[in-house]
Amino acid sequence: MATDSLPIAGTFQMAGRAEAHPAVARINDNGSVQIIAANDQRPLHYSNAQDMRYGDIIPGLPAELIFADGARFIPNDASYRWPGLSTAQRLPAWLEAHWLTVLAAVILVPGFVWLMVYKVIPSAAGASVQYLPEFVATELGEQTLDLLDRLYMEPTQVSRAQQEKITDEWHSILQRLTLPQEKYRLYFRASSIGANALALPDGSVILTDDIVELMQDHPEQLNAVLLHEIGHVEHKHSLKMLAQATATTMMFAMMFGDIDGAGEMILGVGSSLLQSAFSRDMEREADAFAYTQLHKIGHSPLDFANAMRALMTSHGVSEEHLHNHSNEGDEQNDGERARDVMEYLSSHPDTLERIQAAEEWQPEAQ
Amino acid sequence: MNPSVSPANSNAGETRTLPVIFSGKKGEYLKIWLVNMLLSILTLGIYSAWAKVRNTQYLYGHTQIEGHRLQFLATPLQILRGRIMAVIVFGLYVIISSLHPIANLVLMLLLLVALPWLLIQGLRFTLRMTAYRNVRFSFDANYGGVLLHFIVLPALGALTFGLAMPWVIQRLQKYIHDSVSFGGHNFTLNSSAGYYYKAILVCIGLAILYFIGLGIFGSGVITAISAGNPAALGGMVIIIASYFIFGYVVAAVYQSMIRNHVMNNLSIDGVASFNSSVEVKPYIWLMLSNSLLLIFTLGLAYPVTQIRKNAFLAEATLVNLQPAADHLVNTVDDKYSAFGEEAAGLFDADLSLT
Numbered sequence: 001m002a003t004d005s006l007p008i009a010g011t012f013q014m015a016g017r018a019e020a021h022p023a024v025a026r027i028n029d030n031g032s033v034q035i036i037a038a039n040d041q042r043p044l045h046y047s048n049a050q051d052m053r054y055g056d057i058i059p060g061l062p063a064e065l066i067f068a069d070g071a072r073f074i075p076n077d078a079s080y081r082w083p084g085l086s087t088a089q090r091l092p093a094w095l096e097a098h099w100l101t102v103l104a105a106v107i108l109v110p111g112f113v114w115l116m117v118y119k120v121i122p123s124a125a126g127a128s129v130q131y132l133p134e135f136v137a138t139e140l141g142e143q144t145l146d147l148l149d150r151l152y153m154e155p156t157q158v159s160r161a162q163q164e165k166i167t168d169e170w171h172s173i174l175q176r177l178t179l180p181q182e183k184y185r186l187y188f189r190a191s192s193i194g195a196n197a198l199a200l201p202d203g204s205v206i207l208t209d210d211i212v213e214l215m216q217d218h219p220e221q222l223n224a225v226l227l228h229e230i231g232h233v234e235h236k237h238s239l240k241m242l243a244q245a246t247a248t249t250m251m252f253a254m255m256f257g258d259i260d261g262a263g264e265m266i267l268g269v270g271s272s273l274l275q276s277a278f279s280r281d282m283e284r285e286a287d288a289f290a291y292t293q294l295h296k297i298g299h300s301p302l303d304f305a306n307a308m309r310a311l312m313t314s315h316g317v318s319e320e321h322l323h324n325h326s327n328e329g330d331e332q333n334d335g336e337r338a339r340d341v342m343e344y345l346s347s348h349p350d351t352l353e354r355i356q357a358a359e360e361w362q363p364e365a366q
Numbered sequence: 367m368n369p370s371v372s373p374a375n376s377n378a379g380e381t382r383t384l385p386v387i388f389s390g391k392k393g394e395y396l397k398i399w400l401v402n403m404l405l406s407i408l409t410l411g412i413y414s415a416w417a418k419v420r421n422t423q424y425l426y427g428h429t430q431i432e433g434h435r436l437q438f439l440a441t442p443l444q445i446l447r448g449r450i451m452a453v454i455v456f457g458l459y460v461i462i463s464s465l466h467p468i469a470n471l472v473l474m475l476l477l478l479v480a481l482p483w484l485l486i487q488g489l490r491f492t493l494r495m496t497a498y499r500n501v502r503f504s505f506d507a508n509y510g511g512v513l514l515h516f517i518v519l520p521a522l523g524a525l526t527f528g529l530a531m532p533w534v535i536q537r538l539q540k541y542i543h544d545s546v547s548f549g550g551h552n553f554t555l556n557s558s559a560g561y562y563y564k565a566i567l568v569c570i571g572l573a574i575l576y577f578i579g580l581g582i583f584g585s586g587v588i589t590a591i592s593a594g595n596p597a598a599l600g601g602m603v604i605i606i607a608s609y610f611i612f613g614y615v616v617a618a619v620y621q622s623m624i625r626n627h628v629m630n631n632l633s634i635d636g637v638a639s640f641n642s643s644v645e646v647k648p649y650i651w652l653m654l655s656n657s658l659l660l661i662f663t664l665g666l667a668y669p670v671t672q673i674r675k676n677a678f679l680a681e682a683t684l685v686n687l688q689p690a691a692d693h694l695v696n697t698v699d700d701k702y703s704a705f706g707e708e709a710a711g712l713f714d715a716d717l718s719l720t
Contacts, residue, residue: 011433016696018499018549020434058420059394061427061435070500074435092420095405096398105404110664112407140465246460250453 015070125243141202156188199229221307231289305358388680390428399669415446440495482512502698507545532562549694618650641684
């Protein structure tokens with residue numbers, strides 16, 4: 001048997017047992033391999049070419065020869081590569097060692113995350129919620145209302161007459177806008193959350209007693225708020241958010257599946273910041289819906305601006321603060337700078353900014 | 367690079383004390399990790415199974431004791447199968463639980479019931495795929511034991527206003543370590559609950575000192591704020607930064623104390639014992655600098671932090687091998703599903719992401 005090639009020094013690790021011996025491997029012409037003990041030249045193993053395979057080639061690690069029974073020969077020289085290794089087996093390690101592919105990864109990996117998070121997932125979520133059957137929204141709406149009633153809501157104190165007055169006016173607006181009356185039902189509830197209105201995915205709109213009281217002399221403001229709320233429903237915002245959050249979570253879990261501790265915390269903070277960013281965009285979209293609809297029925301987006309002012313005051317922002325802000329041209333003070341920072345953390349855009357947007361809205365712009 | 371391996375039949379009868387040598391390089395592993403991430407993305411996640419195997423093989427293969435490298439024996443297809451099943455189950459869980467607030471409660475209960483099982487499956491897979499000198503590790507906890515140590519005892523511990531918690535954590539870690547075996551030899555952890563109380567008391571002491579300091583400094587800052595002094599802003603920054611650092615200091619003190627205690631009292635019956643000498647100050651710096659690295663690179667420095675941590679811990683660890691270590695026989699086969707391991711990872715990831 002001719003053995004032309006140089007013997008390779010290494011360790012012979014026996015199959016299924018801890019016993020290991022310093023050894024050399026000789027590759028024969030026909031591709032078979034012979035393992036010989038280093039100290040006493042005793043033959044330890046012989047294998048045909050087809051009864052062995054190569055371990056994965058990992059940068060900095062020796063390429064192992066693995067025999068059919070699980071025994072291994074591990075070369076001492078970590079850079080030694082067996083002549084029998086195919087290009088395909090060498091490819092991953094080759095890619096991992098080249099700065100060009102690494103550079104591509106440095107650019108493409110963050111690029112991919114950005115593309116998925118800001119473009120692909122939102123538009124896929126937007127497209128797919130259109131095909132969700134109606135019962136999903138109905139079910140979600142009913143269960144949420146049920147849950148809210150148990151946790152945050154009390155029976156309303158608003159008089160039946162006033163409830164009817166508000167509902168009638170709301171129905172006449174829906175009629176003029178050719179929106180379905182039976183979908184956008186109003187629910188009156190007392191709640192500790194203060195003056196507020198919220199729309200559920202199925203179109204139910206909840207009005208708190210505080211907002212009814214706050215706007216009892218300004219029904220046009222209440223209607224502006226209601227139009228904003230059903231803007232969320234028309235755009236299927238809550239379903240979209242749900243689909244988006246699920247897909248984003250899944251993607252991060254797949255990408256960084258084995259990150260632990262601090263890494264997870266950082267990703268968690270990142271993804272909740274992202275969600276608030278999308279939520280702010282949705283508020284703006286619902287605002288724009290309200291402006292357009294108000295304009296259609298001959299009202300002005302100013303109704304919405306006034307409603308926002310009233311809500312802000314009722315939630316404890318002073319008139320003075322509102323007034324100060326309208327003097328544009330003032331140098332930006334610390335408070336405003338703090339608000340810029342806060343905007344990244346908040347689920348709603350800055351209220352003053354929304355008031356300004358409503359005041360400046362032009363129908364041509366749409 | 368590879369020290370020569372001594373024949374099995376020499377130096378019989380003597381216990382050898384050996385360093386753990388970690389030879390992974392930051393730049394090299396960063397490249398591997400990045401390229402694998404790119405390939406995973408380009409293949410829509412399919413390559414991630416190969417990526418996981420290669421990354422783990424790198425970290426394991428660069429960990430040596432007496433010239434023998436740790437082995438990671440899972441195959442990519444095994445991981446891919448487990449990962450696909452786990453993603454399907456996890457996806458269904460997320461969709462159903464968010465569409466159905468009430469079904470959500472039922473699912474959470476089911477998850478609680480499945481949690482001990484997932485934990486066992488996960489650790490069992492990881493350990494069975496880990497080998498040293500062709501002998502695999504194994505993990506043989508049972509459902510009742512995990513339920514007792516992970517759910518019942520912590521719940522009872524909470525009833526004592528946390529007073530029993532150090533004891534609960536000691537029992538839990540002892541149970542987990544005692545369930546590991548290597549080549550048919552059981553691990554034994556002779557830890558003491560008293561030491562866990564000591565570690566907690568040290569942390570509480572540190573917290574008291576910190577909050578006294580914070581109180582003194584904070585009142586100064588408040589005075590500066592009310593006086594309209596611009597230095598107050600700097601004071602606020604110092605307070606926030608000190609709070610961040612304080613968190614790492616306490617975590618590092620606790621973890622280093624417990625790690626040393628656990629390793630120093632851990633043995634593999636008749637095969638090996640360990641020594642650990644993690645020093646607090648360098649460990650604080652390691653954890654703090656690693657988290658800063660992660661924050662400022664948006665997570666991309668993750669592989670670098672892994673190498674730094676592995677190198678640090680290997681440096682602080684010694685293994686005392688007894689002669690029996692040279693004659694161990696593998697007792698574990700390689701057929702095992704990766705589903706539990708992958709599912710455990712995903713559900714854990716979910717808990718921290720939302």
